[in-house]
Amino acid sequence: MNYQDQNAELERRIREAERNLDIPRMTKKDYIVAMVFAGVCLVAVILGGILL
Amino acid sequence: MSRRQSIENQIEKEVLFGIWPVLKDERKYGFIDALLVLSGYCIATWSYTQGSYLATIVGFKQLLIGAFAAALFMLLLYQLPVILSVRYGIDIWIWLRSVFGTRGVKVITIAIIVVNFPWYAVCCELFADSMENLLGLFGISLFPGGHLVLSLSCVVLGTLIAYKGISSITWTTRLLVPLLLLVGVAVVVVGFTSVPFDVIWNYKPAPAEGVSASMNYVLSIEANFAFVITLVGGMAEVPRLCKNEKHGYYAGVFGQGIAGSFFVVVGAVMAIAMQHVTGTMSDDPTLMMATLSLPVLGLSSLLLVAFANIGTQAVGSYIYGVMLKSTFKKASYRVLVLILGAYVAVLCVWGKIIEYFGSFLTIGALVYAPLAALLFVDFFFIRKQRIDLKSAYELEGHDNYKYTKGFNIVGLICFVLGFIFSLVIYDPIKGIVHVKPLFMLTPTGASFLFTGILYLIVCKFPGIRRYNQKDLYNVPDPTPFDREKTPPRQNLFLYPLMLLICRILTAKNKLKIDRHGMEGVKPPFLVLGTHNSFTDFYVSPLCLAPYRANYISELEGFEMFGEWIYRQVGCLGTRKFINDQALLRNIRKVIDRGDIMVIYPSARYSNVGTDSELPMSVAKLVKLLKVPVVTLNMQGNYLLSPIWNLKERTGVRLHADVDLALTSEQVSAMPLDQIHKSLEEKLKFDEYKYQRENKMVIADDFRAEGLHKPLYQCRCCGKEFTNITSGSEIKCTSCGAVHHMDELGTLHKDEETVFIPDWYEWERRNVEQEIDEGKYRFEGKVQIEALPNAVNFVDCGEGKLIHDETGFTLEYWNYRSEKKDVLHFAPKSTISIHTEYDYRGKGECITLSTYDDTFFIYPRCEGFSATKLQFAAEYLAKVR
Structure with missing residues (x-):
């Protein structure tokens, strides 16, 4: 591939990546679940220092 | 090979071993495969070293909490930005060009490699130790230099697998990870059965002199944070190959947080069991298996552990090879892998990496924590998950991430300050705690928080925001400004500072304030002010002091200075010359809570220092609010800096008349016309008359x-x-x-x-005559930018503006619907228009607004005059 072809291919990929319509995204619920999970872990760490 | 195959191979090469975005149909990994690869990367024998280190400072139960809960907590937070890798198919190092600049990112990448790659030397050392120990069990001694040969062979084999590619790595880990998990389980079973259960479960280390138990616990949490955060540099290379954001995210979290942490615990179990049986802590599973169970188990564990180290070396070389490729795009992936292998080999030759393990861990975290914080804050709060990929890939003509000769000074300074902050709290070499309260957050945690908050705050400052977010124009946020948001009171803590700034800025022009009838007048009341220049915003607060007030302001001021700060100084956002019911509701809220509401009814700076017609709607508003009305007639503000040339003049003296124009009783009693007339009188001004009467020489x-x-x-x-x-x-x-x-104007x-x-x-009269004679019409090409909110402008391309007796017609590119569109503004809906003579250096323009957008319209034709269009709009609103 010459430099122009490479550039054209990269630009094409960037356009596709910017559209990124078909990659399933993290939903608001997913974020909440992750943060609740993190919160539980943090509480466990704090309790580990106090109680054990 | 045909040309087509050759091209396809090249593309695959650029995607898998390069930096090109991975497209949807090229994604290789579901959750399990990604989990296995990342687990394979994390399950290295360095986990055993970590486990045995932790066992020297905390008991087993606290060790479990730290290894799992602390690790998962840190991973759940800092791994979140990995979704950008899944979404766009890119490495985080492409995104980090926006944080550090296109050249700054190279510096940071090299720093990460230098700090991180010693991990692989640890792997190779442990591989050599294991082999040596096992040979020793069979009575075989190594030849001089044999240890080094063994460690270098681990480097060579791992590098070779990485050299061959991702498919080899995938198959290796598919076989390896389940087997390693079996080894881990076997170690745990042997550990718990060869010594009494409660020996391990109730294990506590011997107390260390001069170090409290709580300090040791914090150190263990720090070690766990530092341990997992080392993944940050390479966290995206595998997730970018994932088909699903959630899978990519959790593969990283669980790969390290469960699989990796399990092996840390395995290491601890081993060390505790060995100490109980032999009196010495050891983190070598082959030695343990051979000592506590059957030598054949030791042999099998040796082979699998050997593969583990080689597999880790391979995955690590791939991850960091691609990471370096992101930074040095012209370099060959294979050459980079060889360079990385050479670096590890040099460290193996040095031979002291295990001796300095604890220090190396914490020093590494000094670098990773600020990096992780900057990425997190930038992704979620600064750039809000949008990046200008063309600038990130440095395509020609896209320079948003070039900053200052390729370095983003803001990002780099925050990074360095985060690094220094850790050292301020704790000296990792000597093990001295400097600031105990912050140490309790752990140096990694404290540095993460500090760097993140620092970056978030500095990016709020208007100048820094503009510098750091040049890409906003290319990847704008289209969310309309929230006009309904209740305006806060002027920030009580900022208010004195605000007054001080106003006083300083008006001091040189000897501002004099005369108050008439204001004795005993207390809020709530409405203030109507003349409007000449930005100086009005310095004079008004001084006229109203000591009372705080709210001010109506156009959105472009919010965009210029930042929404948060603008709201804190009391501004209500609106768009000019629209029928904004939300604004009316907010004005009512301000008055009802007992505050002062300041309105500049002309809604624009005066063009030549004279008043404009007061709309009847102002009188209606006065009637509606039923509170006293104070007028604020300011003189000199236009003369100081007229809108047609903002350069400040010398010799100008400022003056303001603060008048109680109408009491609330008068407001209730007087008819609308009378209210209107009375206020119009109070708000009349002629700056040039003021200049002449006061013989104010402007030379x-x-x-x-x-x-x-x-x-x-x-x-x-x-x-x-x-x-x-x-x-x-x-x-x-x-x-x-x-x-x-x-000199008198x-x-x-x-x-x-x-x-x-x-x-x-x-x-003006000429324009009105033109309209009366039916000769008035403007039509021309224009350039349009929309302002939807306080964050960014949006390019709406070239369009056409027509203005005639039917009103304004604007043809433009509608970025919301992504097609060409036409807006029409009837004459009655545009009682005036906002005009600028040189808006932010872009030239003359007018604005037309809908509820969700303010369109800034710049001429690309001859015959455009903002003033003439304004005259026409004002007259047409009266006569049509």
Whole structure:
């Protein structure tokens, strides 16, 4: 591939990546679940220092 | 191989071993495969070293909490930005070009490699140790230098697998990870069965002199944070190959947080069991298996552990090879892998990496924590999950991430300060705690928080925001401004500072404030002010002190200075000349809570220092609110800095009259017309009259430069757009007439004296006549930018503007619907328009607004005059 072809291919990929319509995204619920999970872990760490 | 195959191979090469975005149909990994690869990467024998280290400072139960809960907590947070890798198919190092600049990111990448790659030397050392120990069990001694040969062979084999590619790595880990998990389980079973259960479960280390139990616990949490955060540099290379954001995210979290942490615990179990049986802690599973169970188990674990180290070396080389490829795009992936292998080999030759394990862990975290924080905050809060990929990939003409010669000073300074902050809290070499309260957050945690908060705050400052977010224009946020949001009171802590700044800025112009009838007048009341320049916002608070107030402000001020700060100084956001019911509700809220509401009814700076017609709607508002009305008539603000040339003049004295125009009883009793007339009188002004009456000499050489913008029509020959200005003169290029501006703001031509406001009103009458005769029409090409919110402008491309007796018609690119569109503004809906003579250096423009957008319209044709369009709009609103 010459430099122009490479550039054209990269630009094409960037356009596709910017559209990124078909990659399933993290939903608001997913974020909440992750943060609740993190919160539980943090509480466990704090309790580990106090109680054990 | 055909040309097509060759090209396809090249593309695959650029995607998998390069930096090109991975497209949807190229994604290789579901959750399990990604989990296995990342687990394979994390399950290295360095986990055993970590586990045995932790066992020297905390008991087993606390160790479990730290290894799992602390690790998962840190991973759940800092791994979140990995979703950008899944979404766009890119490495985080592409995104980090926006944080550090296109060249700054190279510096950071190299720092990460230098700090991180010693992990692989640890792997190779442990591989060599295991082999040596096992040979020792069979009575075989290594030849001199044999240890080094073994560690180097681990480097060579791992590098070779990485050299061959991702498919080899995937198959290796598919076989390896389940087997390693079996080894881990076997170690745990042997550990718990060869010694009494409670020996391990109730294990506590011998107390260390001078170190409290709580300090040791914090150190263990720090070690766990530092341990997992080392993944940050390479966290995206595998997730970018995932098909699903959630899978990519959790593969990283669980790969390290469960699989990796399990092996840390395995290491601890081993160490505790070995100490109980032999009196010495050991983190070598082969030695343990051979000592505590059957040598054949030791042999099998050796082989699998050997593969583990080699597999880790391979995955690590791939991850960091691609990471370096992101930074040094012209370099060959394979060459980079070889360079990384050489670096590890040098560290193996040095031979002291295990000795310095604890220090190396914490020093590494000094670098990773600020990096992780910057990525997190930038992704979620600064760039809000949008990046200009063309600039990130440095395509020609896209320079948003070039910053200052390739370095983003803001990001780099925050990174360095985060690094220093950790050292301020804790010295990892000598193990000295400097600031105990912050140490309790752990140095990694504290540095993460500090760097993240610092970056978030500095990016709120307008100048820094503009510097750091040049890409906003290319990847704008289209969310409309929230007009319903309740305006806060002026920030109580900022208020004194605000007054001080206002006082300083008006001191040189000797501001004098006269109050009339204001004795005993307390909020709530409505303030109507004249509006001439930005100086109005410095004078108004001083006139109303000590009371705080809220001010109506156009959105572009929010965009300029930042929404948060603008709201804190009391501003309510709106768009000019629209029927904004949300604004009315907010005005009512301000009054009802007992505050002062300041409105500048003209809604625009005066063009030539004179008042504009007061709309009847202001009188209606007064009637509606039923509170006292105070007028604020400011003089000198226009003369100091007229809108047609913002350069400050010398010799200007500022003055303000604060008048109780109407009491609440008068508001209730008087009819609308009378209220309107009374307020119009109070808000009348003529800056040039003020200048003459006070003999205020403005002798600046440039005093007339720019005056041709409001005075666009020659009063001698009547030609439009032929005036130019220079120094203190305005000249017509058509007939040659020259008017000289004296030091009291009056124009002279030969013996004739002309006042600027008179010239201005003469132009207005000409436009009105043109409309009456049916001759008025403007049509021309324009460039349009929309302002939807306080964050960014949006390019709406080139369009067409028509203005005639039917009103304004704007043809433009509608970025919301992504197609060409037409907006029509009837005459009655545009009682006036906002005009600018040189908006932010982009030239003359007008604005037209809908509820969700303010369109800034710049001419790309001849015959465009913002002043003439304004005259026409104001007259058409009356007569059509």
